[in-house]
Amino acid sequence: MIECTNISKTYVSGDVETHALRGVNFRIDKGEFVAIIGPSGSGKSTLMHILGALDVPTSGTYILDGQEVSKLDDDELSALRRERIGFVFQSFNLLPRTTVLRNVMLPLLYTDTTDREREERARRCLACAGMEENKFMNLSNQLSGGQMQRVAIARSLINNPAIILADEPTGNLDTKTSAVVMDTFRKLHRTGHTIVIITHEPEVAAYADRIITVRDGIIEKDVRNGHGTS
Amino acid sequence: MVAIDLLKETTASLSGNKIRSGLTILGIVIGIASVITMVAIGQGAQSSISERIQSIGSNLIIVSPGAQRTGGVSAGQGSSQTLTLGDADAIGNGVQDIAGVAPEDTHRYQVTAKGNNTNTQVIGTVPSYTDVRNVAVDSGNFITEYQRQTSAKVAVIGPSARDELFGPDADPVGQTIRIKNIDFQVIGMTVSKGGTGFNNADDAIYVPITTEQHYLSGDTYLTSVSVSARDSNIIPTVQQDITDLLLSRHGASDSASADFSIINQADIIATASSVTSTFTMLLASIAGISLLVGGIGIMNMMLTTVTERTHEIGLRKAVGIRKIHINLQFLMEAVMLTFFGGVTGIVLGWGTSLLVSHFASLTTQVSTSSILLAFGVSAAVGIVFGFYPARRAANLSPMEALRYE
Numbered sequence: 001m002i003e004c005t006n007i008s009k010t011y012v013s014g015d016v017e018t019h020a021l022r023g024v025n026f027r028i029d030k031g032e033f034v035a036i037i038g039p040s041g042s043g044k045s046t047l048m049h050i051l052g053a054l055d056v057p058t059s060g061t062y063i064l065d066g067q068e069v070s071k072l073d074d075d076e077l078s079a080l081r082r083e084r085i086g087f088v089f090q091s092f093n094l095l096p097r098t099t100v101l102r103n104v105m106l107p108l109l110y111t112d113t114t115d116r117e118r119e120e121r122a123r124r125c126l127a128c129a130g131m132e133e134n135k136f137m138n139l140s141n142q143l144s145g146g147q148m149q150r151v152a153i154a155r156s157l158i159n160n161p162a163i164i165l166a167d168e169p170t171g172n173l174d175t176k177t178s179a180v181v182m183d184t185f186r187k188l189h190r191t192g193h194t195i196v197i198i199t200h201e202p203e204v205a206a207y208a209d210r211i212i213t214v215r216d217g218i219i220e221k222d223v224r225n226g227h228g229t230s
Numbered sequence: 231m232v233a234i235d236l237l238k239e240t241t242a243s244l245s246g247n248k249i250r251s252g253l254t255i256l257g258i259v260i261g262i263a264s265v266i267t268m269v270a271i272g273q274g275a276q277s278s279i280s281e282r283i284q285s286i287g288s289n290l291i292i293v294s295p296g297a298q299r300t301g302g303v304s305a306g307q308g309s310s311q312t313l314t315l316g317d318a319d320a321i322g323n324g325v326q327d328i329a330g331v332a333p334e335d336t337h338r339y340q341v342t343a344k345g346n347n348t349n350t351q352v353i354g355t356v357p358s359y360t361d362v363r364n365v366a367v368d369s370g371n372f373i374t375e376y377q378r379q380t381s382a383k384v385a386v387i388g389p390s391a392r393d394e395l396f397g398p399d400a401d402p403v404g405q406t407i408r409i410k411n412i413d414f415q416v417i418g419m420t421v422s423k424g425g426t427g428f429n430n431a432d433d434a435i436y437v438p439i440t441t442e443q444h445y446l447s448g449d450t451y452l453t454s455v456s457v458s459a460r461d462s463n464i465i466p467t468v469q470q471d472i473t474d475l476l477l478s479r480h481g482a483s484d485s486a487s488a489d490f491s492i493i494n495q496a497d498i499i500a501t502a503s504s505v506t507s508t509f510t511m512l513l514a515s516i517a518g519i520s521l522l523v524g525g526i527g528i529m530n531m532m533l534t535t536v537t538e539r540t541h542e543i544g545l546r547k548a549v550g551i552r553k554i555h556i557n558l559q560f561l562m563e564a565v566m567l568t569f570f571g572g573v574t575g576i577v578l579g580w581g582t583s584l585l586v587s588h589f590a591s592l593t594t595q596v597s598t599s600s601i602l603l604a605f606g607v608s609a610a611v612g613i614v615f616g617f618y619p620a621r622r623a624a625n626l627s628p629m630e631a632l633r634y635e
Contacts, residue, residue, distance in 0.1 A: 049629045052548075054548055054627065054628040054629040054632075055627050055628070055629040055630070056627060074552075074553050075552050075553065075554075078547065078550045078551060078552045078553065079550065079552075080550070081547075081548065081549065081550035081628075082549065082550020082551070083550065087548060087549075089548075093545045093548065093632065095542065095545065096246075097246040097247065098242070098246065102242070106546070106549050106551075107549040107550050107551070109235050109239065109551055109555070110231070110232050110235050110236075110551065110552065110555045111231070112231055113231075155549065159550075
């Protein structure tokens with residue numbers, strides 16, 4: 001489903017070139033639950049952004065469902081992000097001063113769905129992400145970190161994407177809230193979603209079936225997780 | 231669906247950040263309102279001045295006696311006694327394309343009535359004066375031809391002179407006034423022309439020219455002859471004809487030795503217009519500066535929010551909203567802000583102009599061109615600086631936009 005060949009990414013800032021990724025190769029099949037771990041600066045976030053079609057690699061090919069992503073134009077990339085990938089950010093990235101419901105419905109803007117359908121889907125996704133119903137009309141900046149992350153997860157689910165990518169989803173959360181959020185991902189995995197998360201916490205990585213370790217822009221290790229359901 | 235979503239997103243975004251929207255609109259309002267008011271005051275002044283000048287007559291040419299010279303010493307313009315009723319009649323009979331001739335013999339006298347007295351100009355003239363000098367009668371009648379021929383002791387009073395002698399709102403018609411100890415019966419009152427100053431047309435008393443010459447001044451000379459041409463285009467020709475006629479009547483060989491002078495209304499208007507257009511230019515430059523300041527205000531508001539907006543655009547792109555929809559939304563926000571600001575600014579500018587007319591008794595004239603200019607500049611600034619940064623952000627990859635600082 002995901003196939004990366006020789007992906008590299010170089011950031012240029014002035015005269016300084018930073019090689020975030022230097023030739024990454026791997027594939028992820030449908031239905032997998034993968035954790036990508038590595039110290040900060042290892043390039044794992046960059047890799048995740050490329051997988052999420054939020055950024056483009058400097059070189060190499062990224063094939064998603066048999067389609068080469070680097071060859072898509074801006075609108076096709078938007079459609080890809082909207083319909084096939086759900087992305088959860090470490091910093092939640094919700095619209096400020098906007099209600100929970102509107103935030104979750106955001107990806108449905110300008111699509112051919114009725115208001116009623118949008119709201120029904122948003123409510124279902126929020127329930128699925130474990131959000132209390134009495135918070136649906138709250139403004140996003142009135143929520144706690146855990147609540148914000150559940151809203152962000154609900155938003156990523158709104159178009160029922162095959163893949164959910166989460167960039168350090170528990171990075172800004174306490175242990176207890178982290179556990180709730182990770183349980184949500186496990187639940188989503190059981191309902192057939194392919195899940196890829198980035199983390200630097202071993203206990204979070206432990207939820208996954210497969211752990212890819214990235215260091216200095218290359219894949220250092222790629223192992224099946226011991227608890228193995230697959 | 232797209233249009234409704236756009237409208238909803240735009241209103242939600244603008245009302246979600248009331249301070250930002252409010253300040254942007256304020257910048258636009260101030261810029262537009264000040265331009266409209268300033269230009270309205272300038273143009274109002276210009277038109278009220280030319281209206282005043284128009285009110286002294288239509289296509290008017292005024293002949294005045296020249297300077298009296300004793301040896302090399304000039305006693306000043308109008309001091310010599312060279313114009314007579316014969317000259318006025320000769321102009322009336324001998325010059326083509328004139329609508330009317332009104333000779334006048336004007337002097338200032340002390341006038342009394344019922345124990346009140348005032349010093350005012352007494353204008354001895356003929357019935358055609360009303361047409362030549364645009365004088366209208368409010369109540370009663372103006373001097374008739376019969377009264378002129380019989381040197382009748384009748385007077386037509388101006389409203390300011392009436393106020394002095396009889397008090398405001400009194401009906402002077404039928405009353406008696408004394409000029410130089412001679413009783414005159416008031417037969418009419420003129421409509422106010424709203425003039426002020428020394429040559430106020432409202433502060434005057436009109437008597438038949440024959441009466442003036444026989445009983446008051448005691449001479450046969452005129453202080454001026456007003457001639458109205460049939461058409462404004464032929465004023466120069468008529469003026470030249472009058473000059474030639476008077477030169478030959480007075481035995482002068484060329485215009486350098488003329489013992490009279492001629493001015494026409496077009497010259498007066500031209501002089502006054504050049505003064506008022508300078509004034510309008512001054513006000514317009516003040517307005518232009520306010521527009522510039524307003525524009526910079528709008529630009530500032532739009533640009534200071536770029537970071538926040540770029541982040542928001544990155545987020546919208548990240549969840550899969552198409553570039554064109556993002557562009558449209560931000561364009562619409564800018565359009566809405568400038569539209570609300572523009573409409574409020576026009577209403578406020580218009581209202582201020584009306585208030586200025588009402589309380590400062592300055593004539594104001596709101597012009598369409600100033601509205602269009604002010605609105606156009608503010609709208610352009612608002613839309614360019616509201617839309618351009620958004621468009622740039624929408625062209626970034628979502629990650630670049632989200633990371634933007």
